[in-house]
Amino acid sequence: MFLIGHGLSVRSDLPIPEWLFGWAAAMVLVVSFVALAALWPEPRLQAPSWRPLPGEIGRVLASRPVEILCGAIGVFLLALTIYAGLEGTQSTTANFAPIFIYVIFWLGLVPVSVLFGDVFRAFNPWRVIGRAVAWMARAVSREELPAPLEYPAWLGRWPAAAGIFCFATIELVASNGDKPETLAIAALVYSALSFVAMALYGVERWIERGEAFSVYFNLFSRISPIQTRDGEVGLRRPLSGLPQLEPLPGTVALVAVMIGAVSFDGFTSKRPWNSISPDIAQFFQDRGLSPEYALELTFLLGLIGGVLLVAGFYRLGVLGAKSVGGGFSARRLAHEFVHALVPIALAYVAAHYFTLLLFQGQGIVYLASDPLGEGSDIFGTADTEIDYTLIGADATWYWQVGFVVAGHVAALILAHDRALALYNDPKLAVRSQYWMLAVMVGFTSLALWLLSSASV
């Protein structure tokens, strides 16, 4: 058994050289200081801003036929993934399921959401099937269906946090997480759970709060200037969707899982991890676990450690902000600022995985022609190969640093804007932000360290 952080990694990026690492960190400091220097004295992002696209485009894009077409594509892709995973070859890179789930879906939908808004909502196969079933049930029974149970307030986004954690566990911990069959079975189990939950709590409520991928991509889509409202696509200020995020229970946990999982994936290629993890695995093996389980347990502990570290660090920042006064509880402050961590999560995903998307994503060209890996050639593209010369190491480094710095700036702006709105006294707002600044700089330094050549 071999675990190399990511089941698909046949190529990995060269670490960012130290000199560039240094300049990037320095840039983060400058930006932080300047942003704090009262260049933004009034809150500007708190009020919703939205206007429809000119003409009829906005209505056409959100119309019923487009909705049905997108939904059909979503359901088809889910079915194809499960079918290919169960029936196709069990080689990771020759089967449609792993590349589609880990690269096209999980990574590809992130930039799509950030640029074009909550696109996944339209394609979400679980939502489409849930709605279709409800519609048919209404048509058959010819009366209103019984109202769903009330979604418990304490549950909030906890199911989504748990779902993303399970996904990360399959991706980063399970030794067979890159096997097509594993993924197909996971997709079936997840679909069944989703249908049960939608039947209990109602389709839209579950999609909004519990369905892990809807919640995940929706968080990123709040960065986008495009938003659909009342059946019409329109424009809003970039980032202005995030302050509207309802701070439900579990939101901090969800964001901590998002950042923690990427951090752990980066950390597994680092020397500290590679020197201690065999010892931990040996410890479990000595207590009677098989080598495979021992290694999986070690990785699971590492993943949990990464998530707890991120959550704990945010908690420290919140306690610091509480200490400046203003009479807010730590819980309240944690909820008031959690939306600012979303751009940081985006920066982590983008910097770590954009080359994986760029290179392994090309695999979908040959997989579209041969989804089962059994020699078919539907579109005549089965013989294409991945072009690994698409982007060089230098360009990769600059993009990575660019993503990290941009995410940091966006997070700073959001936290600053919220502080201005939250505290009556601008002085208190600024003082609370020194703590948030420390949190943001800490996260950014961690991201850069994970990408850099320091202690590879």
Add this chain to the structure above:
Amino acid sequence: MTRSQRIGLIVAAAIVAVVGFVVVSPGGKDGSGNSALTTPSAGAEGQTKTEAPAPSAPVVARIQIRGGEVAGGPPEVTAKHGDTVVIVVSADAPNELHLHGYEVEQTAKPGQPARFEFKANAEGEFELESHTAEHAGLDPLVATLIVEPR
């Protein structure tokens, strides 16, 4: 303290922070390039040799697989963009090898080493893996190819 004074102070602090950081941070751009062509010690125990003297000379690595294991552990083979790389793998049993990224497959047989020769034009870290080891449930890594920008 007035607003403009405060801004001035913060900007001054920023400049101090940046200058300090650049002064303190180790190594310049020149410093990082020198170690690029040295061979990591893991694979350099007489069994494996990696050398890259002048840009025109090819980077050559020799790897031996004995009893399913890479002698001296899987080495790192480091080259610069555009270099010609030659990796020769000898094995005491038939061994199916795959260089990822460059997508070259060769089979090494006793007395008949597998020879990978190619131009390093894709940058990044790539794995040379043994399908034979993978199918046997062993660690498939034979070598790591590192191609750095020139």
